[in-house]
Amino acid sequence: MIDVQATSVAPQFAIESVGVSALRYPILAQDDDGRETQRTAAHWRLGVPLAADRRGTHMSRFVAAVEAAHETPMGLAGHFAFTTALARTLEAEGASVTTDFTWFRRVRAPVSGHVSHLECAVTFRSVAGAQPVRELGLTVAAKALCPCSKAISDRGAHNQRSDLTARVELAPDATLGIDTLARLLESCASSPVYPLLKREDEKHVTEIAYDNPAFVEDLVRRMALRLSDLPGAVAFVAEAVNHESIHAHDCFARISHRR
């Protein structure tokens, strides 16, 4: 059977990245602190560069690599090692892998102490090759209360759900726990959110948010300040998006920083 992908072609553009996307596959995700694993369904995007003189990559090897790895606990360090191995498997100079999944954090309602599990969106992004990258991405929901609305209104203040996202690039030997990063982000908001709140908790959340107003600009600056203090963070992007309760649109702010 002929191997069409191996056909030689006239020299042309090298391909920056070619591979498989929108792949749903199970993952046994591991918090980088190593304390906890969670099995879930991840979205994978896996690619390799392709030299100008090679016509095609080996698409089935991407899936075979994920199949071989899917029952082993994988934190960000393991994800980077997986990506490095993928480059070899694909006979490529490098590889990049992005893996998105939902992680659940055990949280306690602030007054009643009721336990529930709060989703956060995690992204492991690794790049193997000349400029390696190990990046932990995380989005948490939180509550933002508008300082302007509070200051100018005789009563009340508009507030809304806000999505806080950090993408933190780590030094080779650094680790960063999902829960650690999630709590860092929540501490920048007017209040965290919780899946399960009794009335006494709802009173507490309402009042601390009122006492701690923050513009979207304040949110992202607080995030940047705390992210810049993280040991092992060589670069980060912080973004806050407020789903405004007085508009049908959102407000956003973003800070990128490299040490």
Place this chain on the structure above:
Amino acid sequence: MIDVQATSVAPQFAIESVGVSALRYPILAQDDDGRETQRTAAHWRLGVPLAADRRGTHMSRFVAAVEAAHETPMGLAGHFAFTTALARTLEAEGASVTTDFTWFRRVRAPVSGHVSHLECAVTFRSVAGAQPVRELGLTVAAKALCPCSKAISDRGAHNQRSDLTARVELAPDATLGIDTLARLLESCASSPVYPLLKREDEKHVTEIAYDNPAFVEDLVRRMALRLSDLPGAVAFVAEAVNHESIHAHDCFARISHRR
């Protein structure tokens, strides 16, 4: 060239609906009051029933019908007439067409009077055949402030963006304007939302929302009460969805009613 779709087959299941979906096509949408038209990009889903003894429908005729209609102003009455004609074109006993698009309403900020254009999501749904349907669907964003949070908290009250949806089935001779229905829905919320608010407007919206708290249950009951008063409405579904600012999940309530 043989016509495979016309091939006779052994008697088998009749098909409830077969046709074309996820079709993006321009529409010159008309408010049923006839005062205004807006050209935009709609999503179309068009189907017909297929008898048990016919193998296939004529897929290209669905698109040809939309092509022929796309430059003529189309309100809900015109949409129903289009659907009735589609049944004939497809040699079917009936037809059903669902058309979704964004409509913009000219609104004024409540104090400063600044003008802006606020999106709402409109659905025309028509069914031709033995049980004809003419339905106007509409979703508007609005603001909902929690009565419980207000009552139990010493200061502030949590509030959030809420999506209010009505699907109103109209009698054959009835009309219902998009703006009329949008204002009806907004009047059920703690406050409308606006694209453009100056500080004096923001103060106003904050305060009237604080003075007019509503649970998701209150929202949907107010909607049902007002929808049940609409002349020409033979049935409706009302649904409110609050994007809770104290949770990462939503709260919803739904009422269906047929006269």
Place this chain on the structure above:
Amino acid sequence: MIDVQATSVAPQFAIESVGVSALRYPILAQDDDGRETQRTAAHWRLGVPLAADRRGTHMSRFVAAVEAAHETPMGLAGHFAFTTALARTLEAEGASVTTDFTWFRRVRAPVSGHVSHLECAVTFRSVAGAQPVRELGLTVAAKALCPCSKAISDRGAHNQRSDLTARVELAPDATLGIDTLARLLESCASSPVYPLLKREDEKHVTEIAYDNPAFVEDLVRRMALRLSDLPGAVAFVAEAVNHESIHAHDCFARISHRR
């Protein structure tokens, strides 16, 4: 602290369903055959009817119920039992719960025998109350090759990815395995799809699809025929959606049937 939700109100509309939606929570999903469980992240929508004389439901109890259940294996039978218990917890006449998640099936490439894991989208839907419902919903991707294109073309035939969906309502004592239903649906297509195919597998899939062309109408009728043979299925909806490779839109067909 006052309980605003318990406030009595003037008689008004009863609410068909009120509760919590867009809730992400872990589930230990169980194939109804009981052979396998998979932990993953589900989307939950939980609601109860609310009588006309009660102002509000107890929102936190929905989340507490999911929290209490999330570590116990849950198949469709367990999901129905959960829904029945939820109605009692909420002091309501009934309850409805819809839970969506991704399930992975272990599949083998048809010639090489390579193993991989193929996603399918599962929905457990239960309604407790006067008209109870136990429904298994499933969407699988498959391959559809056009009979018309094959018949009229001198070479080749257009084919595309197709999404095949069944929603099967089961009798109280009936069971239906996820993998059983997935294989039933795949058997209606021109060919199954696989995450991992070597060249000999790709040749096989290409040729069997070419030998087994099917219109979207054929797909849905084959599905209906096989679903109507399922012991314990009291009703079903079958839908096929072809992501046409010669169009930017889709073609669909749907059959609903109740015994």
Place this chain on the structure above:
Amino acid sequence: MIDVQATSVAPQFAIESVGVSALRYPILAQDDDGRETQRTAAHWRLGVPLAADRRGTHMSRFVAAVEAAHETPMGLAGHFAFTTALARTLEAEGASVTTDFTWFRRVRAPVSGHVSHLECAVTFRSVAGAQPVRELGLTVAAKALCPCSKAISDRGAHNQRSDLTARVELAPDATLGIDTLARLLESCASSPVYPLLKREDEKHVTEIAYDNPAFVEDLVRRMALRLSDLPGAVAFVAEAVNHESIHAHDCFARISHRR
């Protein structure tokens, strides 16, 4: 009324971009060739950098700027001028605006000549400031037939819908028509797609796709080759995504190039 946004704060992080996102607003989009305008509903994201010593931006001015512009024909040149003016309005050193909308192209079926309108997804992206950007983004659907499947199979060949995307950064004085770019992209595929095809057209599309197979790597290299020939293109990104008909996942390839 106090202006909280103007409050001075201790020096801290400058903000890379702050503004408004997920804003739906009408646009009178203009093909840069100036031959045609289309009114539609766009998604807007508008941001400005914010110096370290300013607490907040003026959120309402973003919406006011779009409101003031929405009835004037806007091509990419006008979009860049709008962005430049926005920086002044917001008293910022620069501004960036991304505007996404659906544009319809009048196309003819290849044999029958039937006319229909085919959607494409357009993005105008402008950056004003020290490093100005004028970028036209475009995604078209097309058909890709697999060379490997064709070569190794005794009959048929798998093919699928493919999304071809180009983002082309233009020199200040350059223009690039939407239809020109769309035809360039389509010419790289195994075949274009059409909304409306009669049987003779379907035969034609099937056969020319069979005669013109292309890997996802071939697609993106053809795109890069033609984009690199465009006068006035200072940089581009080309990406092809095949919605594989033999898998439930996609294959992708990407090339970035700067002159």
